[in-house]
Amino acid sequence: MNLWQRIGLELLWIMCRFVAILPYWFQYYVIQEVIRFVLYRCLRYRYRCITRNLHNSFPDKSEEEIARIRRRFYDTLAEMMVNTIVMARMSDSECRRRMDFVNTDDVLPLIADRNCITLTSHLGCWEYYGFWGMWLPDHVLVAVYHKISSVVVDELYKRLRDHTMELPVPAHDALRFFIRHLDGCEGHRMVLGLISDQNPPRLPDSHWFHFLNQETIFFEGGEQLAVKYGLPVFYVTQKRVRRGYYKAHLELIYDGVEKVEQHEITERYVRRLEKDIIEQPEMWMWSHNRWKHRPDREYRPVMRPNGK
Secondary structure, eight states: OOHHHHHHHHHHHHHHHHHHHSOHHHIIIIIHHHHHHIIIIISOTTHHHHHHHHHHHOTTSOHHHHHHHHHHHHHHHHHHHHHHHGGGGOOHHHHHHHEEETTHHHHHHHHTTOOEEEEEOSBSOGGGGGGGGGGOTTEEEEEEEOOOSSHHHHHHHHHHTOOTTEEEEEHHHHHHHHHHTTTOBTTBEEEEEEETTSOOOOOTTOOOEEETTEEEOOOOHHHHHHHHHTOOEEEEEEEEEETTEEEEEEEEEEOSSSOOOTTHHHHHHHHHHHHHHHHSGGGBOTTSOTTOOOTTSOOOOOOOTTOO
């Protein structure tokens, strides 16, 4: 990072810290509304992509219903941006209030002295899933993230995600890191947190799941790891309580022992996620180009810069 990048990082950090000390009402009823207006009315941020995804996912909905979901989605998107900024000045107790994991006491006996995997999604405030490590006395949360192309923004997110018992690990090294530390990480067992609804690269043997009325591929590294090492897998869902505050619930979808068919654990995840999206569609990230891969298109391998 050069000097100008360092200066840019510090200016962004100061801005985040300043916003984080403002009153709640100003953060969520002034700043959020300004962000929503700019994204929705001025920039029309990914408007076509959002509209296309909604139409393809809900072909039975009217134009009015699609428009209502789209408008509410922009509200959610603005809220998530404020949520991320205010992480710059959150204490552990505030983090626990912001994301209340309502059934942690039920989950703890299931993992006890074991590592486990959580499969999350871009539904609601996914950044706050990282707070679960604060609820676990004997586990550290390995939060898998994709590096951002901007060095400044990537470093900013590292600061924002610096929370007790949360260890951010880049996606390209996450599985290797987890395997290397199966016997313990800094004296703790691990929870591998995977946001599993991102768009993976298409491979010749990619498995297609019917998801939101479309054939879709998903990352299946979590399932492969769980079956190989006998790890429990939890699906995590959330509900909004009010702006900036949520409740999360963990559901066991694989106990680490059950004999399952290939793709079955991911299928369970897909069905639970689809149900949650149908129940609260405005909470999912429709701005992602989630369906750029299609089974009716010829497979073409992605060429690396070195030709491999």
